[in-house]
Amino acid sequence: MRNLIIRQVNSLSRRAYSAYLGSEIENAKPFSEMPTISFLKMVKESIPGGKYYKKSIKEVLQAFNEEFGEAVRIPAMLGNPEVVMSYNSEYFERILRAEGNWPVRTGLDSLEYYRDTKRPEIYKDLGSLFVSHGEKWSSMRSIANPILMQPKTIKKYTTQVDDIAKEFIEVMRKIRNDKSEMPGDFSNYINTWSLESVTAVGLERRLNLFDENTHDENAKKLIKGIRDFFEMTAEYDGKASVWKYYQTKGFKELLNVYDTLTDVILHYIDQAIKEMNESSSSSDAEDSVLRKLLRADKRVAVIVVSDLMLAGVDTTASAVLNTLYCLAKNPEKQEILRQELINILPEKNSKLTTENNKNMPYLRAVIKEAMRLYPVVSGNVRQTTKEIVVSEYRIPANTHVALQFYIDLLNEKYYPDPMKFLPERWLRDQSDGDVKAGVANPFSFLPFGFGVRSCIGKRIAELELETLVVNVIRNFKVEWHYPEMKIKSTFVNIPDSEMRFKVIDV
Numbered sequence: 001m002r003n004l005i006i007r008q009v010n011s012l013s014r015r016a017y018s019a020y021l022g023s024e025i026e027n028a029k030p031f032s033e034m035p036t037i038s039f040l041k042m043v044k045e046s047i048p049g050g051k052y053y054k055k056s057i058k059e060v061l062q063a064f065n066e067e068f069g070e071a072v073r074i075p076a077m078l079g080n081p082e083v084v085m086s087y088n089s090e091y092f093e094r095i096l097r098a099e100g101n102w103p104v105r106t107g108l109d110s111l112e113y114y115r116d117t118k119r120p121e122i123y124k125d126l127g128s129l130f131v132s133h134g135e136k137w138s139s140m141r142s143i144a145n146p147i148l149m150q151p152k153t154i155k156k157y158t159t160q161v162d163d164i165a166k167e168f169i170e171v172m173r174k175i176r177n178d179k180s181e182m183p184g185d186f187s188n189y190i191n192t193w194s195l196e197s198v199t200a201v202g203l204e205r206r207l208n209l210f211d212e213n214t215h216d217e218n219a220k221k222l223i224k225g226i227r228d229f230f231e232m233t234a235e236y237d238g239k240a241s242v243w244k245y246y247q248t249k250g251f252k253e254l255l256n257v258y259d260t261l262t263d264v265i266l267h268y269i270d271q272a273i274k275e276m277n278e279s280s281s282s283s284d285a286e287d288s289v290l291r292k293l294l295r296a297d298k299r300v301a302v303i304v305v306s307d308l309m310l311a312g313v314d315t316t317a318s319a320v321l322n323t324l325y326c327l328a329k330n331p332e333k334q335e336i337l338r339q340e341l342i343n344i345l346p347e348k349n350s351k352l353t354t355e356n357n358k359n360m361p362y363l364r365a366v367i368k369e370a371m372r373l374y375p376v377v378s379g380n381v382r383q384t385t386k387e388i389v390v391s392e393y394r395i396p397a398n399t400h401v402a403l404q405f406y407i408d409l410l411n412e413k414y415y416p417d418p419m420k421f422l423p424e425r426w427l428r429d430q431s432d433g434d435v436k437a438g439v440a441n442p443f444s445f446l447p448f449g450f451g452v453r454s455c456i457g458k459r460i461a462e463l464e465l466e467t468l469v470v471n472v473i474r475n476f477k478v479e480w481h482y483p484e485m486k487i488k489s490t491f492v493n494i495p496d497s498e499m500r501f502k503v504i505d506v
Contacts, residue, residue, distance in 0.1 A: 028389045031396055034084070035068040039075050042240075057238055058378050058489035061085065061404055071391035079109070079244035083381065083400040084390065089408040089444040091390045095382055095401055096443070096450045102138055103453040104383035106400055107131035108237045108491075109244070110251070111310075114258040122262065122299050129456050130307040144304055144456055147292045154459040155354045156287065157201050161463055162352040164200060165471040168193045171210050172476070176503055184498035187321060194317040195223060195309070197464045198457075202305040203268045204290040218264045225261045226313050232257060234490030265306055269298065304456075312457045315376045318494045319465050322374035323367055324472065328480035328501055330421045334473060337362050337423075338506070341474045348475050352467055363466060365423035371447045372409050373421060376493055379404040380449060408444040476503040 045052040052060045064072050070088040083106075086095070112131040115123035127136030129144060147153060168189075175183055182189075196209045199222075207219040214220075232254045236243055243251040272290060293301035327334040340362045345352070381402045388395050395401065410418045415425065448455040455461070472478065479502040488496035 024389045025387055025394055028394045029392055031073075031394050031399075034071055034073050034391075034393045036073040037064065037068070037075065039077055042075070042077065056487075056489035057234070057491075058406070058487070058493060061378060062407075065404070065407060069391075071393060078240040078242055080240060081106075081400050083402050084395060085402050085404055086390050087404045087407045088391055089403075089405050089414075089441055092403050092405065092443040092446075093441075094388060095384070095390065095403065098384070098386060098388055099382055099451070099453075100385045101452065102134050103451065104133045104385075105453055106381035106383070106402075108233055110233060110236050110254055111258065114255055118255060118259070119262055122266075122302055126297075126299055126303055128303055128307060130311055140300070140303065141452070141456070143293075143296050143300060147289055148304075148308075148456050149459060151459060153287065153289065153292075154201070154463055157460075157463065158352060158354050158357065158467070160200050161197055161467045162471070164193065164197050164206075165352075165468045166349065167210055168468065169471050169475050172472075172503055173505075180502050180504055182499060182501045182503065184500055186499040186501065187317070187495055190317045190320055190499075191227070191313060192223060193468065194313045194320075194464065195226060198308055198312050198316070198460065199268070201289055201460055202308050203265075204272050204288050205268065218267055221260055222264050222309075225257050225264065226309060228254075228257045229261065229310060230314050230490060230492060230494075238491055261306060261309070262302070265302055265309075269294075269301055269305070273298070308457050308460065311455070312461055314492045314494060316461045316464050318374075318376050318492055319367070319371060319461070320468055321495050321499055322376075323370040323465070323469055324478055324501060325480060325485050325495070325499075326370040326373060326421045327366065327473065328478045331477075331479070333366065333421060333423055334478065337366055338473050338477075341470055345470070345474055350474075352470060357466065357470075360466070360470070361427055361429075362423060363470065365426035367465060367469065368426045368445075368447075369421055369423045372415065372445060373419075374487065374493065375406050375409060375447065377491070378406045378489060378493060380446070405444055405446060408441070411444070414441055414444045472503075475505065477506050478503055 042052075044050055047053060051063060055063070064074075064085055065087045070086065072085045074083045074085060076082040086092070107128075108131055112128075115128065115131070125136075127138070127140035129137070129140055132140065171189065171193075172182065175186075175189065177183070192209045196207055199205065199207050207216060207222070208214050209219055209223065232250070235241070236251055236254055241251075242248070269290075273294065276291065290301060290305075293304055327337065340360060344350075344356050344359065379402050381400055384395055384397050384399045384401060386397050390401065408414055412418055443450075448458040448461075481502060482497070482500060485499075486496040487493050
């Protein structure tokens, strides 16, 4: 009954909702009564012998939910603000819809610090899609939206991204062993593919990262820099750290990583500008992502391309690995997908085009279901702009609320047979026996976020992800013969197992 009332409240008109909200706030429990984890408890449980010691971010958050319920306060500590963990997706819609035109999303403080203080000549007066807020963020988003969120712009890269995927298929054939298995570090190869793909779109160039004989030192720096970024920010932004009071040697190394990434991206953009000036351009070239960004400002191009790389490389790579893992563990679903692809791509080397990739409903259902079972991120953080009620407690304005949706992604209430890989639940045309997804609450599944602050790289990520999965399944039968895949949770949930897929030519 409570869930029904919540859904009805979320669908009220703005005026009616405001009237209801005033009454609800008046009757809600005070914020001070919400279960709270004390600073001392956090410290005690984080040292050797404590229940949070050496646990991943996701494991710690799950422990909070099990111990304190669907809402819990985490105190401010070591420069990090107080945050409310919310585990009930019935409240997510009201939180997201109440955030206004300039949503405040917790970003990476270390990156914001670097950009404001270490490289102000590039970043200081311009917003970032990744870490900025307010008017600066809005200004940058208004520039990027017409470029990156327009399907027709990104679809122009279909052939190029497909060519990269087909090259990667040959890499897979080359690196598999005599048992037809991928090497244990296959995740690194997938990360390389992801970086090659995103730079083809954002930097308008191929880095030829699959070429073992490449002499491009900047490309090598880029690969290492992206990997270091994800490992180090998990330590300095995902956990309590003293860097805001004292810069440790490790934190200074992170600043050097940011510097390296900025310098390499600047190098490639300068190179692209030189090449553009020396060549005659076609209309398609003039409509490229990079050229449109450069028409706004060279620094805009640096910021947007940097944000696309930092936010997109590991997330897209993880989504690919998770999808292949689900298909390998469910061969009957893999075969359904393969038959869909054969009908559209009769030959293994058939080209993927903007036309033939429209009619792949099962492919997209497969990817959605993999993202449900193995979400790339565990949640999203917003700062409230007004007083609202969450889980029967009054939440003051300007409070950070973390929406931990991964709990409800495995909730029987929203997803019948939640532990089963059932792509059919996402199909529009379902048989009577199929289980439907997201009927009770569509806000339990937001893989690319919501509203004006949704993922700016969504179109690029979808194109890359779909294209590689298409090429892999069209060329190989993928199998898994090892224990269950483990997940390592930093800011991104990434496979923490040796991804030794067996790939057999079909």
